[in-house]
Amino acid sequence: MTAQHYDLDRITGFLDGVEEAQPGPDGGTESLAELVAAFAALPARPGSVVVIALPNGTRLLRLFFAVHLAGHTPVLLSPSTPPSRVRGIARHLGAFALVRAAIRRGDYGEADVRRLAGSDLAVFPGPHTAHGPGNVILMSSGTSGLATGCLHGMDALLRNARRHVASIGQNAADTVLVSLPAYYSFALVAQVLGSLVAGSRLVVAGPPFSTANYLSTVRGRRVTVSSLTPILAKSLVAAGVELPSPLRSLTVGGQALDGDHVARLLKLNPDLGVYLTYGLTEAGPRVSTLAAHREPPHRHGSVGLPLDGVEVTVRDNELLVRSDTVYRERVGEPAPSKRGQLVEPGLVATGDIGFVDPDGYVVVRGRSTDFTVVRGEKVSMAAVRRAAESLPHVVRAAARVLDDDTDTDSARLELDVYVDDVNSPSEAEVQRQLRSLLTRSERPRVVRVHPLPAGEFHK
Template identity: 50%
Template structure:
């Protein structure tokens, strides 16, 4: 069950500042719960929520929970076919959205539509749970089932590790369907009483600076991709900004040092986590550490234990995380090796390679899994290849990663039955239609049967 009452949640949401407010959204908290009851949805059914960042999204998220449902946030730009695949795999017959016309048409509820996805066999879990989709961790149609109470517990631990307070104002400009933004910001605000200011994406240094300054933001969370953009723009933090936290992937020491050099007095935290862990795992208070530690992600949060599996002669091994906030189980179809990440009671294998030094600091060394972080977003290469392989005229596909000046990128090779330019262009166009923007390869090569070695 929920650890917060309806009135506590409503009071928190009433304090949210929405930089792009949705008209008539105030009634969604109760309206969603009433609509799900009217549709005779059973307790524990999964409900997809595909909305842009904003208070309306959070009202729908909590409305589903208060109705006894299990919310799953989906990127609002997800193609209709992908929405349907996710719904089929995780058993969600209800979609709350503004941009995915359904047949039959959905029911209007203020600014959103509540749609019934026909033909989906509903799956049920215990009320008080949340599904967080993991397109970058284990495939486009899978997710992690978490207790809401464990997510708020993780949020409280993260908040303590970065010193988040009730008088803070948190800028949320990361997508709320990211576990980082949902837990370390939105739910951290709930557990501490801090105020939320919700903005974009997309991210630009100028818009970010304006939002921080105009709303007296004291706490902000960004990805390394964003940090590099700020540093390149010669950004200096406005006076109100007390702390900046970084997560999503590791930040190189040079960029971390540049932030510290131009931000005297700023509290600067480097963090590590993954959705399966609930999600936050460790924190480094970089402003209090010697520069030699800027290449680490700190030490585990209170209540989190770590160990290395099969360390090599260099001391590097796969990180195991033990915590009472790890996922209950996977839902949907997992692609890649992280699908069986639960390896013991409350313990997961992360698929990430680390060195654990004598002082307990974690040094990220790479990934075992078939994923990359590109443009600040995790991308499952296994999912990209699976979607490509299902296209007409495609025999097989291969992905190749490389380091660009702004981070990791990947190319895609498509092996076709016909190498005709017209066919190749049709395949490219259909692939882009089915992929979300972060999954688009930098380059696509179309090759013939003989290039694959077939006779």
């Protein structure tokens, strides 16, 4: 089944069944059909890029599907992204329009701003890029850089979603909780599109994540399928929390969850299906799944078997993924990234170091790119460095993270900036300037300024 089978009526029916765990802001009175008509009426070429930077909720989902059904290219972005950062991303993507909860006059230059679905819509003067109808851009800036997007066909994303739900046994009787940000490729494809193809009921929550709210939502909304990042799963294990019924399936993706935490999670929840998943945005995004509750402990260090239609091989210790859901091209990328490079159409070099054992199980040993997780969010250390090095008088920067992986709020990002010794900015000034360039999770808690003597200024 391809994207065109998910027409206005079917998507409207799906969205009508979506619930919000906590009441969100006013989503406007427009129906999905009216939103589709509004986007279709914009003076834009088919496939024009529309950036949506809104919090999780039904309003976000309605606008995402409306842009798609209108024949344009939606791209989701963190709602906490500072306006200056959004401007840069929109420029690199050649975006035609932007949707945010509120847009202040002057934030986006000469953009024409109007209200739509309880939000502000800014139309940029150009230049614009159009990719044709039926496309979606998934942002991978958490690991690859400031403004890296991957162009996918909606049909390929739906195919990947269908393979994912099959691998975890999700069906129309399930209620799925989305507590991860919808701009994560996992949340959008595996959970939102996965629930669309499976016919599951969808409940949309945060972020931010709290254990108390999570457990209350699972009980109160009768959630049967949930997904967490490894750091959130570890925090529940560390607290000794037994997950409540009717939850029957928990998927954990992102970084690898070590075998000890898997064993403890299974011991706390003997009747729970625990699925460890592996993927990357460039692959569309899911690659493999391990049904940990059905595997012996020695398998818990792996990320399981490739999904149907996916092949994982190894070249020089790097994992390669071949699939008909691999992205077609990178867009909006100011500087090339080694992670996720296309070897050839349909074959992506993951940038992950690992191997495939004789039984076909995929093992990931680490990533060749430098990224970390801060407050449950993926953060590109290279992106933080580049932002710091864009400041006046900063010659170079070095970022590192210190954290306790049992506490999602304890991660501390530290930044050393090396500056010229003429009019050097203070640590407080660097912090102030970075606030307009970085998201909350990317902002360092500690900044150290180191003057460099003349002759060492090598930007």
